[in-house]
Amino acid sequence: GDSVTQMEGPVTLSEEAFLTINCTYTATGYPSLFWYVQYPGEGLQLLLKATKADDKGSNKGFEATYRKETTSFHLEKGSVQVSDSAVYFCALSEYRSFGNEKLTFGTGTRLTIIP
Amino acid sequence: GAGVSQTPSNKVTEKGKYVELRCDPISGHTALYWYRQSLGQGPEFLIYFQGTGAADDSGLPNDRFFAVRPEGSVSTLKIQRTERGDSAVYLCASSLAHGELFFGEGSRLTVL
Numbered sequence A: 001g002d003s004v005t006q007m008e009g010p011v012t013l014s015e016e017a018f019l020t021i022n023c024t025y026t027a028t029g030y031p032s033l034f035w036y037v038q039y040p041g042e043g044l045q046l047l048l049k050a051t052k053a054d055d056k057g058s059n060k061g062f063e064a065t066y067r068k069e070t071t072s073f074h075l076e077k078g079s080v081q082v083s084d085s086a087v088y089f090c091a092l093s094e095y096r097s098f099g100n101e102k103l104t105f106g107t108g109t110r111l112t113i114i115p
Numbered sequence B: 001g002a003g004v005s006q007t008p009s010n011k012v013t014e015k016g017k018y019v020e021l022r023c024d025p026i027s028g029h030t031a032l033y034w035y036r037q038s039l040g041q042g043p044e045f046l047i048y049f050q051g052t053g054a055a056d057d058s059g060l061p062n063d064r065f066f067a068v069r070p071e072g073s074v075s076t077l078k079i080q081r082t083e084r085g086d087s088a089v090y091l092c093a094s095s096l097a098h099g100e101l102f103f104g105e106g107s108r109l110t111v112l
Helices: none
Strands: A002-007 A011-014 A017-021 A022-026 A032-038 A044-049 A058-060 A062-065 A076-077 A086-093 A103-105 A110-113 B006-009 B009-015 B020-025 B031-037 B044-050 B053-056 B065-068 B074-081 B088-095 B108-110
Touching: A002 A086, A002 A103, A017 A110, A017 B031, A022 A032, A022 A086, A032 A058, A032 A062, A044 A062, A044 B020, A103 B044, B006 B088, B009 B020, B020 B088, B020 B108, B031 B074, B044 B074, B074 B088
Parallel strands: A011 A110, B009 B108
Antiparallel strands: A002 A022, A017 A076, A032 A044, A032 A086, A044 A058, A058 A062, A062 A076, A086 A103, A086 A110, B006 B020, B020 B074, B031 B044, B031 B088, B044 B053, B065 B074, B088 B108
């Protein structure tokens, strides 16, 4: 079945450091890939997505590129801020039926940025 | 409200009791999902509604779990004869017929 493996945390970085959170996936077809973020006290929010190979998703300075050859979707940001402290989830969705965006999530990576 | 609303935010119950968790989706969203997130894990799919019908209930762990959405809006997740292993955060999400999922903050269930 489908699965997502992401870098275990917690990850602690200093402000303005470079961030990479690794994510690899296993899927039978051609999934869409997502990064979700959960800020303290809030619900999960979509951060970015990519729907086909070589697509790059980007938002709020974060980027991730859909790499079919390595089955990866690593999250990167060039200069993190304290406000980026959150839990990050990598996820995939395979088309099953119209409208069914059934997501398979990784275990999450807790990121803490210190000033 | 503007977002997905879930109640209660916290529920503590005893083993063997019956529990209902409510989800109020964003107005106009036809798709509704329930997920379960255990400690240290990512959310796991439980069930998907399109309108009033459960289009995919393949994630429900056993027949103690049931969900309804009688009028195509509010949904209730029902858990019978709760067990300690049911303790988790239950997440609800809604979307337009085919689009981005918007998640609620979840209902934290603790079974003693």
